[in-house]
Amino acid sequence: MTTPTATEEEQRGDAPAGVRQALRAGLQQFLAFASLLVIFVFFSILSPNFFNYGNITNILFSTVVIGTLALGTTFVIITGGIDLSIGTGMALCAVISGVLIVNAGVPLPLGVLGVLLFGALIGLVNGFNVAVLGLPPFIATLAMMLVAQGLALVLSNSTPIYFDQTPSYIDISIGSIIPGTNFPNAVIILAVAAVIAGVLLNKTVLGRYTYSIGSNEDATALSGIDVRRWKIVIYTLAGVFTGLAGIMISARLGSAQPATGMGYELQAIAAVVIGGTSLSGGKGSIVGTVIGALIISVLNNGLQIMSIPQEWQNVILGCVILLAVYADRARKSTTA
């Protein structure tokens, strides 16, 4: 077929349409937050065990791992890419942490830094494969997912590494720097990570290019921006968050579990998507991702408290994802 002539597509909406669109975009953020509240209130009414300090702390605590992964992968998804390697990459980083801190006896701060750098390395390789070799992100990170899982098992001889001898490592997650409380550090770390991610995405050149690449990669390249280089930077950044998640999960469990990790990437992607970030790129926010991660853990927690079997919890979570993405599409089709 021949292409449509340029003249046909010139007729565009005018100013009021733009204002309406901006309002609707704000509404979407509000809607995500509102649905979080609704779910929250819903469980509070249905179960007396839901709304109390202990359980809320619990919910926040259980958001940490998925939330950390989701933060990093938000950047990748806004560029229009995807990162499937974050789940097993996290397990590999946990194992690296064990190897460094337990097996090799590296001092704690250095060990933690090493793990973050290793996470960055995983992301760097992903970025290279995607941006320089031109592999589709799905394939490049699928391969990395398998490589990471295999390496985690190899490096640990397929056995968990325990952090019993380094209680300060475990305290990174479950200790509390707020005196007199048992509010876990992990939640504070997630909050700080979210703020950093938010600043990076909204206030820096890196963030602007993340949106630009996702909006229109070709136009961004033709505007003189080195898209390859920035994609590598973005995947590497996602890798740092993977490393952080590896530390958080191993500190929380008190051990690095090499066989875990698979499936976390999908939960993280689900959180990003529920938060209104478009898988086709160009749109998304850190606030949305945090809300998305919270919705997932509130649902899990609430359903558990109501003694709904694990199997059904997944069914419900699946339906929530469908609903969230459908709502997003519906919103788009009314503004397009």
Added chain:
Amino acid sequence: MTETLLLEARGVGKSFPGVRALQDMHIELRRGEVLALVGENGAGKSTLMKLLSGIYTPDEGEFFLDGEPLRVSGPRDALEQGISIIHQEFNLMPDLTVAQNLFIGREPRAGRFFLGERALEERATELLERLHLPLKPRQRVGDLTVAKQQMVEIAKALSYEPRILIMDEPTAALNDAEVKVLHDLIRRFRGPDTGVIYISHRMDELKAISDRITVIRDGRYIDTLDTATTSMSEVISRMVGREIASGVGPEGVREDRPVVLSVRGLTTKELLKDVSFDLREGEILGFAGLMGAGRTEVARAIVGADPVESGTVELRGEPVRITSPADAARHRIGYLSEDRKNLGLLLEQDVNANIGLSSIRERFQKWGFVLDRPMKARSRELVDSLRIRTPSVDQTAKFLSGGNQQKVVIAKWLVKDCDILIFDEPTRGIDVGAKEEIYRLLNELAAQGKSIIMISSELPEVLRMSHRVVVMSEGRVTGQLEAAEATQESVMHLATLRPETEAVR
């Protein structure tokens, strides 16, 4: 009353929002003739094709087949009524074989569920033999040369045994020998009850194959001429014969202005052959040529968006190697794509983000943090000075009109302060008022000492704006004209030249 016409269009018109693509169009195709249809880019030929294949329905007027009113509901229906159209772009599946492509959608069956591979091959062989085409049914179409793919298209079209064959620029990708094969095919097809509409720009071919020539321009019917008694310059003058918008072209740029960009022997794998030209400071260099002549490819090769096979680029006498648009931007060369929506703008982002995109790193950041206030201030300045109509710089780009979107893209490169700007179809799809503003802007930029390459398919625009005109045809430069020598006729003559071609690729 003579015998009824095979196909007739009577007063056909078609409008799109803001444009009249066709009005009061007439076509008369007699039995057994080859009718050539010529017109500049955008004259309305493709709209006419789409009406005949049922993709569009006419707003006014009617088509007649054998004197009976003809209504077409879609491409399939057109085929069933005996009209086969071969579009300029192929509709072939490269991974399927010749036979599979020929009978796609009407594959012979074996039993209820299975495809009849053998029957398919037999029918394909028979068809190819009948048409004397040197193709094998089992060849993968993607492995064939463009010329042979074209043959597959033609065989497919003829396999429906149409009465009317319409070909849109069938020879754009063919060399002389291949054109001959095609013309033989057409001559064999032509019979007492069939006819061919042949759309082409190539004057030599029209002379060789057509009986009559219908000229259209700006969506209107102009004239129909007998090929035998008409000179080709008559055809060209009817094709272009309108007044230039306002006044004559600008004076040439003084020879003593330094050469800013010097391109020598630029060659790419696909299309470009030995393209050489100079661009002087403060000059607007027009690039004219027909669709597919390779003008956009030259621009993309210069800014490193496409790989180059050989050739050199010098900037102010210094040889440079530009391998990516990022390189080009560092050398202060900006390329404004013809495809504004897909390659120029971030449609979903606001005006400010679009204007700042190219220069954010060198102008609007500190320690990696975006300096929003100065960036917005600069954006506002440009919105004012270019008279971009937008409620604010926070407006999403997709809500601006085409002309204002184009100005946003221009603003982006003005912030970057480029020395060389390549405008590819800067006024495509823009209304007349906005065009004038873009022209004014180009002249101002040139007056400030910027060097501009302007690629345009609108001849009057090229003539009006350019200090010099480079004309291309089929990937080569066929001529360079000073403003004084550039006329519609001289440019069109060079643009329709078929450069010496080597044998089959």
